[in-house]
Amino acid sequence: MSQTLKQTPSQTVGPYFAYAWTPELYGRRPLATNRLATRDIPGEHIRIEGVVYDGEGAPIRDCVVEIWQAGADGRHAPGAAGFGRCGTNDEGYYFFDTVKPGVCDPGHAPHIAVTVFARGMLSHAFTRLHFSDEAAANAEDPVLASVPADRRDTLIARRAEVPGGVVYRFDIRVQGEGETVFFDC
Amino acid sequence: MDTAVHEAEGDFGPRDWAQHPPYLSPLYKSTVLRSPSKPLIPMKQCLSVRTGPIFGHDSVDPLDDDLTKNGRVNGEPIGERIIVTGRVLDESGRPVPHTLLEIWQANSCGRYVHRWDQHDAPLDPNFFGAGRCITDQEGRYRFTTIKPGAYPWGNHHNAWRPAHIHFSLFGPSFLTRLVTQMYFPGDPLLPLDPIYNGVPEGARELLISRFSIDVTEPVWALGYEFDIVLRGRQATPMES
Numbered sequence: 001m002s003q004t005l006k007q008t009p010s011q012t013v014g015p016y017f018a019y020a021w022t023p024e025l026y027g028r029r030p031l032a033t034n035r036l037a038t039r040d041i042p043g044e045h046i047r048i049e050g051v052v053y054d055g056e057g058a059p060i061r062d063c064v065v066e067i068w069q070a071g072a073d074g075r076h077a078p079g080a081a082g083f084g085r086c087g088t089n090d091e092g093y094y095f096f097d098t099v100k101p102g103v104c105d106p107g108h109a110p111h112i113a114v115t116v117f118a119r120g121m122l123s124h125a126f127t128r129l130h131f132s133d134e135a136a137a138n139a140e141d142p143v144l145a146s147v148p149a150d151r152r153d154t155l156i157a158r159r160a161e162v163p164g165g166v167v168y169r170f171d172i173r174v175q176g177e178g179e180t181v182f183f184d185c
Numbered sequence: 186m187d188t189a190v191h192e193a194e195g196d197f198g199p200r201d202w203a204q205h206p207p208y209l210s211p212l213y214k215s216t217v218l219r220s221p222s223k224p225l226i227p228m229k230q231c232l233s234v235r236t237g238p239i240f241g242h243d244s245v246d247p248l249d250d251d252l253t254k255n256g257r258v259n260g261e262p263i264g265e266r267i268i269v270t271g272r273v274l275d276e277s278g279r280p281v282p283h284t285l286l287e288i289w290q291a292n293s294c295g296r297y298v299h300r301w302d303q304h305d306a307p308l309d310p311n312f313f314g315a316g317r318c319i320t321d322q323e324g325r326y327r328f329t330t331i332k333p334g335a336y337p338w339g340n341h342h343n344a345w346r347p348a349h350i351h352f353s354l355f356g357p358s359f360l361t362r363l364v365t366q367m368y369f370p371g372d373p374l375l376p377l378d379p380i381y382n383g384v385p386e387g388a389r390e391l392l393i394s395r396f397s398i399d400v401t402e403p404v405w406a407l408g409y410e411f412d413i414v415l416r417g418r419q420a421t422p423m424e425s
Binding site for chain 2: 121
């Protein structure tokens with residue numbers, strides 16, 4: 001008989017995580033940053049950016065967004081490559097400089113796993129980011145298909161080509177109108 | 186060198202919502218506008234979440250697990266020196282080896298280094314309050330630190346957070362991610378704390394460390410034990 005232990009409960013990150021999680025602001029070495037891809041990494045280099053909003057549409061400035069993704073070839077690189085962490089700034093804004101991932105799960109559209117932590121969130125929230133220029137693949141994606149049609153847009157990052165490169169906009173609304181779809185998995 | 190990515194070896198068991206706090210917990214006021222209001226949508230686990238980042242030993246510096254040393258400028262930090270140790274396990278009791286823990290905490294006066302913390306209590310020039318550690322083969326971790334102080338916060342009249350240390354863990358997958366807080370036994374603020382009380386009754390006690398005379402080092406530091414249980418892989422029906 002295998003022993004059965006109960007999961008340790010989650011608690012909020014609180015407001016004061018920055019000096020541990022994004023300690024470069026405090027002159028310390030970060031473990032992970034929001035710059036996942038140096039120039040030499042193969043693939044289309046993109047920026048993902050957005051604002052995290054609360055239920056009244058106010059930006060959340062003490063939030064951390066973490067992402068985990070495959071490379072352009074659809075494979076997860078060894079170690080911690082493919083992992084990013086970004087604290088929101090005073091305007092609730094975050095960004096990641098990365099490469100657009102390839103297909104890592106057969107039958108799924110290219111996507112990035114996203115986790116949201118904040119003061120006021122006793123448990124983290126889990127979602128995933130899809131790409132607006134992958135309409136055909138998104139239409140076949142089983143996870144998007146499981147989401148009510150009128151909420152699917154909350155999972156689609158909007159592509160824009162700007163002078164500095166390619167930017168995908170992915171706002172996260174943790175509550176209320178246009179609430180981002182969060183998953184249990 | 187830890188370089189392998191954990192491949193899919195079967196699904197992880199679900200997040201046990203009998204153990205975790207609900208998003209909306211109105212006595213903790215910040216949850217009111219920051220809790221998703223729509224039910225979570227069930228998602229089948231696929232490779233993109235059964236895998237996860239692995240932080241090797243090169244991601245941790247030698248003093249990262251000793252918070253009494255890693256913030257020193259001109260002397261020792263003030264406060265009660267403690268050892269916090271335990272094991273990271275999955276739900277079957279198997280150790281989670283070579284996984285990263287990150288901790289952060291207030292100093293002995295209840296003041297955080299964070300630039301927003303305006304609590305009228307002194308900063309300690311020799312205490313930073315953040316640490317990292319990688320579990321060993323048996324899932325064991327160990328930090329040396331200073332016992333954090335309680336501090337006031339604005340949730341309600343005369344609100345004080347019980348002394349706590351924040352813990353962040355990764356485990357073998359993006360799904361096993363956990364952020365939690367460790368408390369101290371016998372703290373009279375615990376029954377009054379809406380963050381602690383956000384956890385279902387019967388589960389919240391798991392967040393309280395145990396004082397251990399065996400971990401305590403003579404003439405040096407008191408010892409506390411705190412084991413952490415992450416989501417495990419689902420048992421296969423083929424098990425003999």
